[in-house]
Amino acid sequence: MARKRDRLFPVRLGIILAVGTACIIAAAIYGPSGRRTPAPPETQEEGIALVRDILRRVRPTEFGRSPRGTLLSETIEDFLQRGRLIFTPDIASQALYRREGTGYAVLYVKALRIGGRVVHQTPEEVAEGIYHEAVHASQRHEHGSSIEEECDGFCAGLCAGAAVTGRAEPELLTIEGAPLAQFVTTSYPELPRKPDYQPVSASLDWLKRRTGLR
Numbered sequence: 001m002a003r004k005r006d007r008l009f010p011v012r013l014g015i016i017l018a019v020g021t022a023c024i025i026a027a028a029i030y031g032p033s034g035r036r037t038p039a040p041p042e043t044q045e046e047g048i049a050l051v052r053d054i055l056r057r058v059r060p061t062e063f064g065r066s067p068r069g070t071l072l073s074e075t076i077e078d079f080l081q082r083g084r085l086i087f088t089p090d091i092a093s094q095a096l097y098r099r100e101g102t103g104y105a106v107l108y109v110k111a112l113r114i115g116g117r118v119v120h121q122t123p124e125e126v127a128e129g130i131y132h133e134a135v136h137a138s139q140r141h142e143h144g145s146s147i148e149e150e151c152d153g154f155c156a157g158l159c160a161g162a163a164v165t166g167r168a169e170p171e172l173l174t175i176e177g178a179p180l181a182q183f184v185t186t187s188y189p190e191l192p193r194k195p196d197y198q199p200v201s202a203s204l205d206w207l208k209r210r211t212g213l214r
């Protein structure tokens with residue numbers, strides 16, 4: 001056993017060095033704690049007004065009134081009230097839930113840098129992003145913990161986006177013409193499966209029906 005461990009050591013050292021380098025690069029980009037730089041105060045204020053408007057529009061819809069929609073809206077409201085819903089140009093995705101080791105959690109929303117200005121995504125895009133990340137926040141996981149959780153996140157995002165635009169969504173949700181689960185498994189082939197996953201305020205059978213997950 002000891003000899004096996006010795007042989008593995010250079011591999012492990014390589015991983016440690018690679019992770020260490022990635023952390024140093026991330027720290028250089030995002031500051032010592034990995035926190036993103038907030039957009040200018042006026043962009044932040046406009047963004048918060050946009051999120052409040054989204055919550056108002058989602059609330060009376062079928063999705064908004066469901067236990068699942070209600071819980072996710074409350075999660076977003078909670079980030080708003082604690083000043084932890086932050087607009088930033090420094091993320092790649094529409095939104096990002098980030099939880100630090102200390103328990104400090106933030107819901108970042110992408111602000112777009114176009115020319116010299118910082119502007120917002122469309123209300124539909126913001127709704128998709130924040131409801132998706134609200135699923136991760138409810139599960140207290142960051143993006144990418146399992147195929148099931150990503151399906152849950154995209155499912156919530158699509159329902160919220162449709163609620164905001166007044167669009168009706170089919171029973172089987174699709175992204176880019178493919179059933180949602182197919183999109184997720186193709187986009188994130190590295191993610192593990194979690195057969196005992198408990199979706200936010202819904203059953204796993206319900207999630208499978210809505211996403212085509214098997």
Ligand SMILES: [Zn+2]
Pocket residue numbers: 132136143144149150153
């Ligand atoms: Zn996600």
